[in-house]
Amino acid sequence: MNPFRERKKINKVRKKISRGRIINQDILKVSVFFCVLAAALIVYLCFFLTFESGSIINNTYNKRSESFKKVIERGSIYSSDGTPLAYSENRDGVEVRIYPYGNVFAQVVGYETNGALGLEASYNYYLLTSHTNMFEKIANEFKGQKNPGDSIHTSLDRDLQTFISDLLDGQKASAICIDPQTGQIKATVSKPDFDPNEIEYIWDDIISDEENSPLVNRATQGIYTPGSTFKIFTLMEYMRENPDFENYYYNCEGILEGDGYTMSCIDQTAHGGETLEDAFAWSCNLAFADIGLKLDIDQFAAFNSNLLFNRDLNVDIASNKAVFSLQKTDSDFMKMQTAFGQGKTLTNPLHLSLVMCAFANDGVLMRPHYVTKITSPSGAVVKTFKDKEEERLCSSSEAATMNRYLHSVVTQGTAFCMAYEDYTAYGKTGTAETKSDKEQNIDLSFFVGYAEKDGQKLVVCVNIEDTTRTWMSAVDFAHEIFNYYFY
Amino acid sequence: MTEILLTGSKYLIIILFAYFTYISFRVQRDAPEEKKKSSYILQRVFLLLIHALAYLCICINVIQNPDIGLTIPQVLGLYAGQLGYLVIMSILIPSFVSLSKGINNVLCMFLAIGFIFQTRLDFDTSVRQFFILLFGTAAFLVFVFFCKRAKFLRNLTWIYCIVGMALLLLVLILSRVTKGAKLAIDLGFFSFQPMEFVKILFVMFVASAFHKANNLKTVIITAAAAAIHVLIVVFCRDLGSGLILSIIYVLMLYVATKKVRYLFIGAGGFAAAAFAAYHLFSHVRVRVQVWLDPWTDIDNKGYQIAQSLFAIGTGGWLGSGIFRGSPNQIPVVSNDMVFSAIAEEMGAIFAILLILLCLCFVLMMMRVAIRVNNTFYKLLAFGLGTSYGVQVFLTIGGAIKFIPLTGVNLPFISSGGSSLLASMIFIGIIQALYVISEADVEHEREMIAQGADLSDFAGFEHMKSPKLKERKVKLEETVDVITHIPAEDRIKKVDVEDKIRQIDPDDF
Numbered sequence: 001m002n003p004f005r006e007r008k009k010i011n012k013v014r015k016k017i018s019r020g021r022i023i024n025q026d027i028l029k030v031s032v033f034f035c036v037l038a039a040a041l042i043v044y045l046c047f048f049l050t051f052e053s054g055s056i057i058n059n060t061y062n063k064r065s066e067s068f069k070k071v072i073e074r075g076s077i078y079s080s081d082g083t084p085l086a087y088s089e090n091r092d093g094v095e096v097r098i099y100p101y102g103n104v105f106a107q108v109v110g111y112e113t114n115g116a117l118g119l120e121a122s123y124n125y126y127l128l129t130s131h132t133n134m135f136e137k138i139a140n141e142f143k144g145q146k147n148p149g150d151s152i153h154t155s156l157d158r159d160l161q162t163f164i165s166d167l168l169d170g171q172k173a174s175a176i177c178i179d180p181q182t183g184q185i186k187a188t189v190s191k192p193d194f195d196p197n198e199i200e201y202i203w204d205d206i207i208s209d210e211e212n213s214p215l216v217n218r219a220t221q222g223i224y225t226p227g228s229t230f231k232i233f234t235l236m237e238y239m240r241e242n243p244d245f246e247n248y249y250y251n252c253e254g255i256l257e258g259d260g261y262t263m264s265c266i267d268q269t270a271h272g273g274e275t276l277e278d279a280f281a282w283s284c285n286l287a288f289a290d291i292g293l294k295l296d297i298d299q300f301a302a303f304n305s306n307l308l309f310n311r312d313l314n315v316d317i318a319s320n321k322a323v324f325s326l327q328k329t330d331s332d333f334m335k336m337q338t339a340f341g342q343g344k345t346l347t348n349p350l351h352l353s354l355v356m357c358a359f360a361n362d363g364v365l366m367r368p369h370y371v372t373k374i375t376s377p378s379g380a381v382v383k384t385f386k387d388k389e390e391e392r393l394c395s396s397s398e399a400a401t402m403n404r405y406l407h408s409v410v411t412q413g414t415a416f417c418m419a420y421e422d423y424t425a426y427g428k429t430g431t432a433e434t435k436s437d438k439e440q441n442i443d444l445s446f447f448v449g450y451a452e453k454d455g456q457k458l459v460v461c462v463n464i465e466d467t468t469r470t471w472m473s474a475v476d477f478a479h480e481i482f483n484y485y486f487y
Numbered sequence: 488m489t490e491i492l493l494t495g496s497k498y499l500i501i502i503l504f505a506y507f508t509y510i511s512f513r514v515q516r517d518a519p520e521e522k523k524k525s526s527y528i529l530q531r532v533f534l535l536l537i538h539a540l541a542y543l544c545i546c547i548n549v550i551q552n553p554d555i556g557l558t559i560p561q562v563l564g565l566y567a568g569q570l571g572y573l574v575i576m577s578i579l580i581p582s583f584v585s586l587s588k589g590i591n592n593v594l595c596m597f598l599a600i601g602f603i604f605q606t607r608l609d610f611d612t613s614v615r616q617f618f619i620l621l622f623g624t625a626a627f628l629v630f631v632f633f634c635k636r637a638k639f640l641r642n643l644t645w646i647y648c649i650v651g652m653a654l655l656l657l658v659l660i661l662s663r664v665t666k667g668a669k670l671a672i673d674l675g676f677f678s679f680q681p682m683e684f685v686k687i688l689f690v691m692f693v694a695s696a697f698h699k700a701n702n703l704k705t706v707i708i709t710a711a712a713a714a715i716h717v718l719i720v721v722f723c724r725d726l727g728s729g730l731i732l733s734i735i736y737v738l739m740l741y742v743a744t745k746k747v748r749y750l751f752i753g754a755g756g757f758a759a760a761a762f763a764a765y766h767l768f769s770h771v772r773v774r775v776q777v778w779l780d781p782w783t784d785i786d787n788k789g790y791q792i793a794q795s796l797f798a799i800g801t802g803g804w805l806g807s808g809i810f811r812g813s814p815n816q817i818p819v820v821s822n823d824m825v826f827s828a829i830a831e832e833m834g835a836i837f838a839i840l841l842i843l844l845c846l847c848f849v850l851m852m853m854r855v856a857i858r859v860n861n862t863f864y865k866l867l868a869f870g871l872g873t874s875y876g877v878q879v880f881l882t883i884g885g886a887i888k889f890i891p892l893t894g895v896n897l898p899f900i901s902s903g904g905s906s907l908l909a910s911m912i913f914i915g916i917i918q919a920l921y922v923i924s925e926a927d928v929e930h931e932r933e934m935i936a937q938g939a940d941l942s943d944f945a946g947f948e949h950m951k952s953p954k955l956k957e958r959k960v961k962l963e964e965t966v967d968v969i970t971h972i973p974a975e976d977r978i979k980k981v982d983v984e985d986k987i988r989q990i991d992p993d994d995f
Contacts, residue, residue: 024857026741026745027856027869028853030738030742030869030873031850034850034853034876034880035850037880038842038843038845041842041884041889042842042843044887044889045799045830045838045839046835046839048887049799049803049804049835052800053796053803056796056797056800057797057800057801059782059785059793059797061785061786061793061797062794062797063813064798064801064812064816067807067811067813
């Protein structure tokens, strides 16, 4: 018999015998248990690295990008037509970041030093990741050169952004333009601004300039009293609660005196007898105060949270939440004030324009975003951010009714200036009292709306702080923007 | 050029480590030691190579980047010391002392990884750690020699219990709160953490209690003692250790009594305790909340775990290379979070291999437990293996946010003098048990060769069911028969093997 087979036979006998050792079975079971634990750890670690880590490590608290900077030359940021809005250049061995448009894209593209801002901050990790091919990397290592980082391509429209930036120059203002059918943000301007090329030299000045706060992107981070634009929400909630809303009737006398308070429409104008549509188009405060008292506040709060109040706006740049905090226990006065846009409610231009996006797109909000794709230095697409549905904010019939009302604001109401244009405009104006001096009211002027022409749509939200300084209000600026975009 | 050298060493380390891990699993197979000799040599070569390559990377970085604040002579001095240690520990000691070369090589690998990362994270700690390791190794050798001879160890049940509790009470009374828990007694030159030793004492206590008797009384008494241990630990707010002690106890109880119901009772008790702890202690709630969502409070409570995830995620599969990541951003990185530092700089592949190597280490200890005959030794090896396995799971699971953070460290790799000392003692005991188990297996082989049916010989003699008792009597009769035959009539070993050869395996 050959020795190999002998060995096998003896082993088999021995195995047979060891099978009898039932005593050790429990130890074996516990060993298997440890194998399962180890497998779980490994699977989780792989899962984390494959699916989660990409979004997790792109966080401003991850200071590791500092170490990437040593080995990677920061990638570029492009506008929708492929023009660079920010790029890095090697000047005498020092990497210099250049923003060819200077002030125009100040807050939205941002800067990368001093804590980083805008897209430079939120896509920091991508800009400092290199998808150059392996050979080139090795070649670069030999030459002692940095690897070029990946580039991000945005939906920002260079011409539109430049136009708006010039238009709003000298104001304390912001404007945001979104294509409601794709969710792509076309322009975001915030004034006053600064030149990111000189950020290191002007840093001390800007951070101490609390009155103008140029670092704040007013369009996404500014928090304002909504004024009459909030009537959109009050109106919709009233429609939901009262199917016979078309029969609403109110007689406005311009001024209303109640228990220790006085309320009035703007300039104490008496609108007279009016339907709901009239009240909305003329922006009648007293009619909406009346509606406010009729609403179920709990339902109103739930409805507003559907319409993105108190929620993260989920855009790929730093943004603040809109706040709605009215409660059932609040006084009637507070309810009335809130209903027409004063009170404790706070909104921001991005929030208002997202709600408008849903109206313009049959009730469906597309995911708002700036970045459309990321490419490697050789131009190959590394990652695309597809246009996708974020959520449905209201039914399509509600959206249709809202559009009818928003259109009547243009045809017969406060946005009449856009009535005879080639495009069809929809929108709502608003004025909020921010602070009252003895001598003059300092007001905040809002316009949020959209226009369409040949299937093309654009949502615009403009806000102007301190309207007393200018003869134009937000609606006029929006009018200019629509004219520029559609002609 | 240096970059190529760095990148090359990084990849080479991963490849060598992968092969090392593979061999570590392979040497556990049932084969004569002579056949595994080449594997052991390969393991040692790889081990020394990985250590050398890592130090090459450290040196290049030290030259390139003066910010690190180290000098080449400093680094090379420590390297020489560590190299000398690794050569003695992995090559000389096994050739003079009988111990498991497989376990010893994996141990040396862990120590080498510890050397590399402690040096990278904090040079001074690494030097200090190295000197403590020398003491630890002395203790290790003492235990290897001592344990296999000292039969009285199995009878010291209550001494283990009382010493363990006394140490814990000492911590409760004397220590000040650091990192939210009472852990260490300050001895001036040395901050002593008794918990690491209490774990070993606790395992010895449970093993010896069940060695003496295996009845309900023992179960109740040991359960009460375990509960007191855990309670004191919980009062010290060291919940990770409390968790380890309870898991060790439940699993040892299950193996000793073979009753599944204790597992269920244990699991139920654990769930109740977890529920109570969640509602009683705010720091438990914080840990759980931070585990569920570290991002909302990233500035404060979620900071450590968030930094750990950043480190692992940024390192990616292949790692940033030694000194090319920023593991020092993670709080207590050299201790609880050393796994994240390793994952960041050596890469996730290396980290996964490290998990596998830890598993291999657990299985090696379980193998000792299976092969040794005496109940005390069996439970001791099993308990220590469990203790190690659970600790590794809690540390790594915490670092990758698989489970909430418990604040325990990775034995042999993390910094911490007490932990290293206790771990070396613990591995000394395991090595002693290995030697005993080899003797047992050899003895058994001889008996089998002599034709005895020794299928039930291994362990737990006193806790047999009636059916097994019957078999045991038969067995004793066989042994009797064998031993009573006059020497010249005894069947020779060779003859028996011959007989076995003639048996057709299909008859079984």
